[in-house]
Amino acid sequence: MSDDPIRLVTIGRMLRRRWRLLAVLAVVGALVGYGTSVLFPPRYTASASVLLPGQWEERELLTQAEIAASSAVVDRTAATLGWRDVSAEELRDRVSAEAADGNIIKISGTAETPERAQRLADRLAQQFVAFATRVAGGGTDPEAASGPDALRQQVRETNRRITDLAEAADPGRTVESVQARTSLEKLRTALEEAMKKLDQADPAADQAGMVVMGPAARPTGEAPPTRTQLIGGGALLFFLLAVIGHLAAARVNRRPRTEPEIAAALGAALLGTVDVPVERHTHRPGGRGPRAWTRRLLGLDTRWDTPTPQRYADEAATRVRYRRVCARLRDQLPAPRRLLVVVPDSDAIARRAAGQLVAEAGRDPAPSSSRSSSSKGCPTLRVVEVPVSRPIVPDRDSESGALIVLSAGHCTTGELTGVAEACADAGHEVVGVVVATTVRTRPPRTADHPPKNATPALAGHGHATGGSA
Template sequence: MSDDTIRLVTIGRILRRRWRLLAILAVVGALVGYGTSLLVPPRYTASASVLLPGQWEERELLTQAEIATSSVVVDRVAATLRWTGVSGSELRDRVSAKAADGNIIKISGTADTPERAQRLSDRVAEQFVTFAAQITGDGDGTDPDAAAGPETLRQKVMQTNRRITELANAADPGQTVESVQARTELAKLRAALQDAVKKLEQAESATEKAGMLVMGPAARPAGEAPPTRTQLIVGGALLFFLLSVIGHLAAARGNRRLHTEGEIAAALGSALLGTVDVPGERPAHGPKGRGARAWIRRLLGVDTRWETPAPQTSGDEASRRIRYRRVCARLRDQLPPPRRLLVVVPDGDEIARRAAGQLVAEAESDPSPSSSSRGDPVLRVAEVSVSHPMVPDRDTESGALVVLSAGSWTAQELAGIAEACADGRHEVVGIIVAGTVRARPTRPAGHPPDNATPALAVRGHATGGSV
């Protein structure tokens, strides 16, 4: 697979050709999610709302939300609930608060039962209101005048108003010292009155803000808090499914198999004689495809490669045989008599094996008028193991012809086959690359039934005997 951007067609190809494996991995992920749900105890969350009267800025609401989950409030809640083995530090992880619209602080508590979750949220709301009242109440001692209360301030304002009225009536409108002093005293009293009015407004505002109200008890939760068992099961299945798809893409990115004819020719150190087509069909599972491991691979659908593109529709049988005849003609023109070649096929390359059999059949029955039976190349097929390549020693052959399919082997594997040919004193005279195509339905008035002969020739020459 190249470094091009991954397209949706690649994902679709994975889904079409690996759907069994993806389905099984998704089921495994669902089982893992179910097992995780058994290990993680269920959690329930209840919420209580606290109303903050008056005008509040956004930052003030955020501060109140932080106070609701502070250690002072949570420790008081833990002391009130007296749950066995549950401390204030553990409750802090189960309590949360956030500012909602309408000057409302929403307090949520999480516990292992719905009843405990309801009690926890209610207690936190109550302790939060109590603690907020203590902060703005009499116990802080920050301002004695403000602590006197709104009623005292109102009385002071009334007294000041009366004193101003008395001084205004007794004041001399002249410019005497007494009249100036009276007017100065009057101005001081008016300033004190204004100061008292401001303190009264601040006290009323503080009283309004301190008057927080719990908006009823928390509703008992009817279902589990996320992640629920269903969410864990679905999440596990989705996670395994995505990981398997990503694994396929990563494996394709790291694939070092050669796909182009030029790369294959360079790895084998020889020239490309041509490309041939093989009708695509499901490979028959011979003795090497038996056993539990092979059965599992077939069940999962991993016995065939997914990254290869879908075969293109080819012409009829005659057009495919023309390619084989052209290869035989190139061999006749290139090699001097006797034209005996060893056809090397990598073991496990079913496409190349079928192409080699068809090539042998065409070399035996080439009907071209310009060739004679003595001029046709004589081919002998030998399957070579890629892991431990071993080519038969040279007998009467003029060289070796390598037949393989594109995208199946790495450069190192092909170099090993070339070295094995050199060890057997075979010169690689050419390379043939085979590919799969979709065969069209055979017409009633098609070619003679001898088209079935190459299939028999494949099996006959695959044993390695001379032709």
């Protein structure tokens, strides 16, 4: 697993190299969202407001909102509506109520059409007011509901009786009559204060005054999620999943990317890094058929997580790298001999680097008698392509050693180990590793002179089959 942090440049590279695939997946997500909107028809939501006069605490308002959305109110509403296609259980899922500012309970209902949504909200508000008033009045017991009224009537009768007794008493002629009139007035005042406190403590006095603040407004737009929201949400979801999938695949990528890691996986010495000039899309692998065409169209035939190629310096600097690799290879071998250049069959960059390396080795002159006895010529190279899934290297015959050429990040550690084992199984010692990197070429020349850095044809190309070379 890679421990490198995910940077914005990595995301930008992915968007630039995989934009076709991401666009296709976004379109697929939009189609999925559209199909979801077809399966679930649009719905509309209407709201009605109920005013609660008097002083109410916040928890009391929340209680009233719960009552408005309770099954008792919804069942009564369903009975009055008489909708045969919607049951009371389904209607409970379409109803909601919340406490708003200013002692207002906002009741909402959702239906398939604006007309039915408006009618549902109005009936819910009416049934809520009726139910709340009925509960505040003492339930369904007529005697309990008439108890406060009977008490008020008795108080009024008592006041009249007190007035009659006060008039019948001797008006101020004796001390006893004055005391009696004073006691009667005190009794009248106490009764009036008791009735005021009773009225203030009666919850039905406030709840009986609940008012529906007009009919619900007919909705003009669909309730969320709308068809547009489903289509946009599906496209965004698929796009984000594709991006996350690419980043997760990059995090768990086990392909060695640095020269020391590649050399360690192959168990050989690193001879150097060479440059391969490429133009845009020239390093795409070939292939025929609908599957290969689809991969090229979506950009899946090339890796997106490889670094952007650096600018091409010049032909002289590029040839210097190849000559240095040949020099290290010549110094490492005790005597000139023939070597196999092992290249992964799907690595087009390594294939071009191997061809250039073979051509550069062919330019190295053989040792002459004027040179010292210690001078050695460059070994003769022959390119062999092997499949990394099941690598098979030709048996040792005229060649006695293998030079592995590959590009960074192309093979996993297990695949590199398999190539090294295949070389050892064929009797070839891995004498070194060469890593090929891509560089961007300059714009095409306008003159008639051909470029000097034309890559020569592969020398002595062989096939990855068993047996003698």
